[in-house]
Amino acid sequence: MGIQPSNRFVDTAPWTDDADLSEIARAEFDAPAYVLVWRKFRRHKLGLISGVFLLLCYLILPVAGFVSPYTANERSADYLYHPPQGINLWHAGDFIGPFVYPTTAQADLENYRWTYHTDETSPMPLEFFCEGAQYNLIGLIPSDTHLFCAPDGATMFLWGSDRLGRDVFSRILYGAQLSLTVGLIGITVSFALGIFFGALAGYFGGRTDWIVNRAIEILRSLPELPLWLALSAAVPSNWGPVAVFFVISIILGILDWPGLARAVRSKFLSLREEEFVRAAEMMGARPGRVIRRHLLPNFMSHLIASATLSIPAMILGETALSFLGLGLRAPAVSWGVMLNDAQNLASIEIYPWTATPMLPIIVVVLAFNFLGDGLRASLDPYRT
Amino acid sequence: MMLLQYAVMRFATMLLTLWVVSILVFVIINLPPGDYLSNQIAELRATGQAEGVAKAEFLRREYALDRPIWEQYLIWAGFAPGPQGFFGLIQGNFGWSFEFDRPVAEIVGDALWLTVLVNLAAVIFVYVVALPLGVLAAAKSETWVDYTAGFVGYLGLATPNFLLALMLFYYGHKYFDLPIGGLMAPAFEGQPMSWPKVKSILVHLIVPTFVIGTSGAAAMMQRLRANMLDELSKPYVETAIAKGMKPSKMLRKYPLRMAFNPFVADLGNLLPAMVSGSVLVSVVLGLQTIGPYLLTALKSQDQFLAAFVLMFVALLTLIGTMISDLLLVLLDPRIRMGARD
Numbered sequence: 001m002g003i004q005p006s007n008r009f010v011d012t013a014p015w016t017d018d019a020d021l022s023e024i025a026r027a028e029f030d031a032p033a034y035v036l037v038w039r040k041f042r043r044h045k046l047g048l049i050s051g052v053f054l055l056l057c058y059l060i061l062p063v064a065g066f067v068s069p070y071t072a073n074e075r076s077a078d079y080l081y082h083p084p085q086g087i088n089l090w091h092a093g094d095f096i097g098p099f100v101y102p103t104t105a106q107a108d109l110e111n112y113r114w115t116y117h118t119d120e121t122s123p124m125p126l127e128f129f130c131e132g133a134q135y136n137l138i139g140l141i142p143s144d145t146h147l148f149c150a151p152d153g154a155t156m157f158l159w160g161s162d163r164l165g166r167d168v169f170s171r172i173l174y175g176a177q178l179s180l181t182v183g184l185i186g187i188t189v190s191f192a193l194g195i196f197f198g199a200l201a202g203y204f205g206g207r208t209d210w211i212v213n214r215a216i217e218i219l220r221s222l223p224e225l226p227l228w229l230a231l232s233a234a235v236p237s238n239w240g241p242v243a244v245f246f247v248i249s250i251i252l253g254i255l256d257w258p259g260l261a262r263a264v265r266s267k268f269l270s271l272r273e274e275e276f277v278r279a280a281e282m283m284g285a286r287p288g289r290v291i292r293r294h295l296l297p298n299f300m301s302h303l304i305a306s307a308t309l310s311i312p313a314m315i316l317g318e319t320a321l322s323f324l325g326l327g328l329r330a331p332a333v334s335w336g337v338m339l340n341d342a343q344n345l346a347s348i349e350i351y352p353w354t355a356t357p358m359l360p361i362i363v364v365v366l367a368f369n370f371l372g373d374g375l376r377a378s379l380d381p382y383r384t
Numbered sequence: 385m386m387l388l389q390y391a392v393m394r395f396a397t398m399l400l401t402l403w404v405v406s407i408l409v410f411v412i413i414n415l416p417p418g419d420y421l422s423n424q425i426a427e428l429r430a431t432g433q434a435e436g437v438a439k440a441e442f443l444r445r446e447y448a449l450d451r452p453i454w455e456q457y458l459i460w461a462g463f464a465p466g467p468q469g470f471f472g473l474i475q476g477n478f479g480w481s482f483e484f485d486r487p488v489a490e491i492v493g494d495a496l497w498l499t500v501l502v503n504l505a506a507v508i509f510v511y512v513v514a515l516p517l518g519v520l521a522a523a524k525s526e527t528w529v530d531y532t533a534g535f536v537g538y539l540g541l542a543t544p545n546f547l548l549a550l551m552l553f554y555y556g557h558k559y560f561d562l563p564i565g566g567l568m569a570p571a572f573e574g575q576p577m578s579w580p581k582v583k584s585i586l587v588h589l590i591v592p593t594f595v596i597g598t599s600g601a602a603a604m605m606q607r608l609r610a611n612m613l614d615e616l617s618k619p620y621v622e623t624a625i626a627k628g629m630k631p632s633k634m635l636r637k638y639p640l641r642m643a644f645n646p647f648v649a650d651l652g653n654l655l656p657a658m659v660s661g662s663v664l665v666s667v668v669l670g671l672q673t674i675g676p677y678l679l680t681a682l683k684s685q686d687q688f689l690a691a692f693v694l695m696f697v698a699l700l701t702l703i704g705t706m707i708s709d710l711l712l713v714l715l716d717p718r719i720r721m722g723a724r725d
Contacts, residue, residue, distance in 0.1 A: 218401055218408075221652070221705055225660035226678060226697050227412070230690065233682035234415035316544050320664055323546055324679060339547070343668070348554055358547045365542035 037301070040378035047374015050367035057364065061177050065135030068170035069149045069156050072333045074133050075165045078105055080114055081351050082161040084168075091123040099123040102154035113350065124151040160353035163341055168356050171333050175357065178334040180364065182249045182318040183311040189253025191307055194260030199291045201261070202268025212265070216258040224255055228317060231255075232326045241332035248327050252314045263306060267299050301379040309372035312365040319361055335361055390713055398706050402699060406473070409694045410457045413687045419449055420482040420685045447480060447688070460691070473695070479688030483680065488692045492674055496696065498567055499673040502596065502662050503655075503700065505589050509597035510604055510654065515647075517601075518608030523635055525613060533605065540602035545661050546668045549595040553669060556591050563588055567671045592669055596661045600654050604647070611646055615639035645716055651708035655701045663697070 002012040042048060060067060076082075082105075087098050102124055103116045132146040150156035158169040201212035231251045235244055271277065272295070280294050321327030322336025323343070330337055335357040342348060342355040421444045428436040444450050448459045448466045458464035460479065462472025471477045478488040521533040556562035563569065567588050572581040615621065616639050624634045666675030674693045681690035 214404075218404055221401065221656060221701055222405065222698050223656040223659040223663070223701055225663055226694055229663075229678065229682055230409075230412045230694060231415070233685075233690075234412070236417070312542070319544050320546060323544075324664070324667060326679075326682065342550075345550065345554055348550055355547070355550075358544065361544060361547075362539070362542045366538060369538060369541065 037378050041374055044374035044377055046370045047377075050370040050374070054364070054367050054371060057176065057180060060173070061180060062138040064173040064177055065137060066143070066145065067147050068167070068173040069132065069146055069158075070167040070170040071133045071135050072171050072174035073166060073331055074170075076155060076161065076167075077165050079103075079116075079155050079157070079161050080105075080163065080165045081354075082114075082116055082155065082157045082165070083351075084160040084353050085155070085157050087126065087156075087158070088123070096123060097125055098148075099125040100150065100154050100156050124154045126156065127151055159356045160351070162338070162351075162354055168338070168353060171338055172335070172357055172360055174333045175335045175338055176360065178245055178328060178332060179315060179318060179336065179361075182245070182252065182334070183314040183368075185246065185249035186252035186256065186314040186317075187307050187311050189250050190256040190260055190310070191303070193254070193257035195264055195296070195303070197257065198261035198264025199268060199295070202265040203272055203287060203291055203295070205269070209265070212261065216262055219255065219258045220262075224317070225320065227255055228252065228321055229324065229326055232321055237329075241328065245328055245332060248318060248321065249314075252317050256310055256314065259310065260303065260306065264299075264303070267302070268295060271295055271298060302376075305372055305375040305379050308368060308375055312368040315361065315365060315368075387713060391710055394706055394709055398702050401702060402695075405698045405702075406461055406695060407457065409691050409698070410460065413691045413694070414453055414456075416685055418685070419687055421447075421449055423685065424482070443480075443482070460688070473692075478692045481681070481686055481689040483684050483686040483689065488689050491689065492677060492692065492696075495672055495674045495677060498671070499662065499666075499675075499696075500700065501585075502567070502589065502592055502666070502671065502673055503658055505593040506596040506600070506658055506662065507651070507654070507704075509593045510601045510658075513597065513601040514604035514608060518605040519612060519635060519640060521605065521609045522612030522616060523631070525609070525616075530609075533609075537602035537605050540598040543598075545595060545599065546664050548598060549591070549665045549668045552591050552595060562591060566669075567592075567673070592662075592665055592671055595665050595669075596658060599661065600658055604650060604654065607650060608643060608647055611643035612639055615642045645712065648708055648711050648715060651711075652705040655704040655708075659697050659701050 002010050004010055065071065070076075082103070085100055085103070087100060089095060089098060091099065100123075101118045101120050102122065103118050105114050105116055108115045126148050127150075128148050129145055130149045131144050132149045134142060134144045137143045148156075155161075157167050159172070160168050162168055162171070197212050197215075201209040228251060231254075232248055235247050239247070277290060277294055280290050285294070318327055318334065319336035319339065322329075322334055323339050325340060328334045328337050338357045339355065342351075342357075347354050421440050425437055425440045425444075428434075428440065446467055448456055451459070455464065458472075459466035460472050462470055462474040462477070464470075466472070473479075478492075480486075481488050481491055484491050517533050521530045524530055553562075563584075567585055568581060569584045569588075572578075572584055618639075621634065621639060624638060625631075629637075662673065663675035663678060665671070666673040667679050670676070674696060678690060678693040678697075680686070681693065
């Protein structure tokens with residue numbers, strides 16, 4: 001690279017005629033689809049932020065026990081309905097690191113509730129990587145190390161404590177484990193059913209198509225929630241929390257597939273006339289292979305985008321079911337189960353922090369919506 | 385003539401769907417092992433109350449619960465003679481509620497009308513809110529009006545119905561002195577319709593309508609906006625602007641009419657969600673619709689009551705969908721002229 005006296009930059013390397021000028025442009029044309037998708041998705045700021053946020057949420061799930069100061073059902077019987085406590089850094093003008101003030105409970109016999117008195121003279125620094133109640137890391141490895149916990153003699157209820165003196169913050173983290181995975185399991189079920197029936201209807205057409213279509217129409221015309229309620233009322237009450245959890249997520253998935261199946265069907269109807277499908281069939285590929293290898297990959301990305309958009313409905317569905325007492329039940333912890341406690345106006349009036357789980361619900365549902373919108377907008381990179 | 389033919393066809397399809405739904409509902413209701421009476425009998429036996437057992441056994445026979453499930457279905461639906469002859473759903477017998485020890489029809493009576501009322505109010509709310517907001521958001525796209533409308537819409541979609549209900553209830557009462565709970569002042573319950581009663585119901589309807597309608601309105605608004613934007617980019621809009629038409633008149637006269645079709649057709653998607661929402665919200669807000677009955681019936685396995693409520697809810701959405709289909713045909717000559725398969 002040389003600079004001319006006129007301040008112009010000129011490449012001094014010898015120039016040959018053979019260089020393929022279209023090479024630069026080719027790289028652009030030949031770029032694999034995921035590069036193009038990523039390039040487009042990156043510009044959808046809201047979708048990108050939501051995606052990163054959700055990724056973080058799901059990464060925290062296996063280590064929820066480590067991050068939360070208490071375990072889900074650990075009770076501090078002396079601190080019922082404790083209001084949220086702040087973590088302070090400065091005490092009397094001095095920086096002494098994160099600490100909490102100890103509180104003491106007093107019975108307010110006039111209103112019949114506990115009031116808490118904060119002792120602002122003695123700051124108690126938080127402990128880090130400390131030993132607390134035992135939990136299972138990733139559900140397998142027993143451990144009792146917590147990222148941070150309350151100092152002896154004080155409590156640390158970041159978002160308050162509930163009716164039984166359990167830490168709301170910790171419970172929200174534990175609840176996320178169920179509330180966030182319900183959607184994933186549900187969507188897997190719905191995905192499998194939707195693709196199966198949609199492919200069946202779209203590929204074979206004729207009578208199969210008619211039957212599947214009627215089934216889709218009937219299921220879509222029914223209100224979901226009453227059916228969810230009826231189905232989950234059928235879950236025997238003596239089943240364990242894990243079994244109930246799986247059944248609930250499957251129920252959510254079973255009623256969600258018609259929308260997906262309809263999308264798959266319409267795609268199949270248009271794609272099955274394409275030459276590459278004809279070619280595959282003539283070479284003797286069986287329907288199963290044609291569907292799996294030649295048809296599905298064509299719009300898998302679309303399906304993923306629409307799946308992202310139906311996860312929130314499932315999260316909300318689980319919440320609603322548990323809230324009504326027909327979904328997950330204590331001792332299982334999910335956001336819906338927690339909100340079950342905040343069911344009446346009195347608790348919202350007096351103990352507003354028991355309704356905190358609504359915040360993560362709203363944020364996660366919004367994030368899924370934004371992510372889905374971003375994906376949908378960017379998944380078709382060849383469209384201008 | 386075409387229209388009438390279509391309407392008849394559509395009605396027949398609805399009846400057929402309803403029949404399939406009735407099977408579905410009956411199967412779902414009978415999924416849990418045992419039934420209300422056999423549970424009760426077991427309980428009575430355990431506590432040693434012999435005379436109660438005899439009554440329960442009698443009821444079991446009377447309502448054919450001792451027969452095989454398919455026979456139970458036929459009797460319940462009224463396709464086959466039961467112990468009292470042909471006396472099922474299609475003969476107008478909704479069954480017996482074991483929990484309340486009264487006929488189902490008597491229990492749900494008023495609740496049916498109130499359910500229809502609540503849902504109707506919510507649907508009207510959705511259209512009244514979504515129409516101007518959606519058009520405005522499209523006409524002023526990518527300005528603060530659009531963004532605000534979009535943000536509020538997203539928030540409406542993301543907030544669980546029942547929480548919104550609780551919140552609105554609390555703040556509505558605190559700041560606007562809206563009544564808490566129920567669909568009318570307790571004094572009017574069981575009273576004949578009168579002007580004060582209507583007024584009381586209307587005031588009580590504000591919060592439920594808003595809560596049930598919000599998510600539907602948000603979704604509807606987004607779709608109307610998208611449709612409008614599609615139409616606004618078409619050449620005929622440019623022509624209209626070029627010839628000096630006023631923007632408001634232009635919007636009303638051309639793109640809105642085009643975008644209106646999906647708007648009406650969407651009622652079919654909207655209604656199931658709406659009815660779902662109303663069941664949930666009714667439970668939370670203690671409205672005297674059939675929502676709370678469904679919940680108690682499901683919890684205590686009061687099967688005829690639960691089945692009837694499910695059937696009614698399904699019927700409501702099916703009728704709504706049918707009306708939206710018929711409206712669409714009235715509205716759009718392309719559909720009327722048999723472009724349909």
